[in-house]
Amino acid sequence: xxxxxxxxxxxxxxxxxxxxxxxxxxxxxxxxxxxxxxxxxxxxxxxxxxxxxxxxxxxxxxxxxxxxxxxxxxxxxxxxxxxxxxxxxxxxxxxxxxxxx
Numbered sequence: 001x002x003x004x005x006x007x008x009x010x011x012x013x014x015x016x017x018x019x020x021x022x023x024x025x026x027x028x029x030x031x032x033x034x035x036x037x038x039x040x041x042x043x044x045x046x047x048x049x050x051x052x053x054x055x056x057x058x059x060x061x062x063x064x065x066x067x068x069x070x071x072x073x074x075x076x077x078x079x080x081x082x083x084x085x086x087x088x089x090x091x092x093x094x095x096x097x098x099x100x101x
Contacts, residue, residue, distance in 0.1 A: 016086050023082035033073045033085055036101040037092065045097065049089055052091045053077060 027033070039045045041064060050060070058077035065071070079085050092098055
């Protein structure tokens with residue numbers, strides 16, 4: 001599941017175009033942006049997400065679900081512009097079983 005599932009009538013290209021426009025309206029860049037994900041409690045999945053943020057200044061917080069099956073991952077990172085946010089979400093969307101919030 002990802003952010004596109006709630007927007008089934010919109011193509012991914014249109015979704016990300018609209019998302020970028022909203023980001024540009026809401027934020028003054030450069031800025032700090034908080035990415036939120038829910039992933040299976042799996043070290044390999046965590047590593048895949050963390051690799052997306054390699055080379056970026058960021059802080060990560062994690063919290064396991066009550067039953068331990070899932071992990072909530074928050075990544076706060078400095079971004080240069082809305083394009084960078086969209087690029088990061090598109091990279092994370094390639095990772096199976098990640099829920100992007």
